[in-house]
Amino acid sequence: MSTRTTASRRLAVATAAVLVLGLGAAACGSDGGTSSGSSPATTAAGSPGADTGTAPKAKGTVTVFAAASLKETFTELGKKFEAANPGAKVTFNFGGSSALATSINSGAPADVFAAASPATMKTVTDAGGASGQPSTFVKNTLTIAVPKGNPKHIAGLKDLTGSGVKVALCAKEVPCGAAALTALKAADLNLTPVTLEQDVKGALTKVELGEVDASLVYKTDVQADSGKIDGVDFPEAAKAVNDYPIAALAKAPNKDGAAAFVAYVQSPEAKQVLTAAGFQTP
Template structure:
């Protein structure tokens, strides 16, 4: 009987130990992943990133009109609850507007010089990010009435050439090309944005214009693009930055990241922009 009593006590102890262990396991399980998932759902987090909402205004160089319109639409689809308002103009004009207090949250320039002006004025929220490059190309009407074939032809007497004003990125690139090549162009007009130059060509008011390669592509068959080797002397780098005092800084930073992302780079490359 003594042995039987001892055996029973051992079985009872084992049963009690198992019962306590199962209770502890059940308690740990009840306090684990379900509550974590619920917290993530409540905060709107997905894959470790917090959901963002709000409206931002993006000031961007005129040469970015097509790509940024597409990228803004993609961004709004990726971040439901966000709205991106776009304002396109020459980079120098946009800088003037921002310095004078125009409500902008993000600035994308067609050159580093105009971005540096905002940095010097302490108007950037952190540093800028280079996201693309671009080069100039000669644009002529589809019929090419002046028979333009090279950069030298733009300096011929009687050829009506339109270029950007020197303070505009496409204009400063033109100046650099003229200095490097020795070709001096006597334009019939200097425009405040590259899209204005292209407009003069497509309307037939000019025999040729110096615009970005990307603008020639976007114009389709309304113009013919003539590449020239001297364009390599002036490659424009495009930077983008969140502005100090942005109304929705999280949305602004997310938009900047979207432009620099692989998806953003794919859209830019398709339009003819080079890598930064």
């Protein structure tokens, strides 16, 4: 056999081997997987572009305007949120929901609004101030706050109309004031308070200081201050339950932070904190 013939045969064998190896590699690449040239958006859950259901992460300052009755729980949630989002810082502005809504509509820089009533939130959404649809995350119910030991022996709403009983209410523009009027109407009672406060904490403080004998506040506020005051439940409160909506704001300076905080408030971890404080789930 000539040297040229032998060389030709060796070349043919080598070429066949290369073809076999190439076919085998192609078969492995198509066996239930995605080829290396596939777009990340088409990969399975957990890969880039997939919706894993994980809440968005946040960085920078997240400014939250929230109803005064959320002060204790949101302060705790803010710390937990920061721990879960290194690099993020939550700052709060607590107050009467109506005053907060007015500030937002006037251009106050805020990322998130959590109100104590849908009516108050509506003033922001009607002005185009919310980004997307607000979500109800908790409910709250009224109770009668009285000094420790209940010296006036108040047992229900009717007792608030008694001679010499001084009562504090929230102003009617504030969600706790609107709820109080609803409860009083359900009981067919007329009540003249000695003071009208701009948020629920103001009405509660009047009882703490002994300036009034009772006030209509949320059950969560009484629970948070149980060392100083007592609460008296009344059946008409069931007619005046307040929904609490939350929304990221359209002009939020930190849009990613706003979305992340709104998502966190609706998470199972946050709901545990809120329900432990006396809030009800929607």
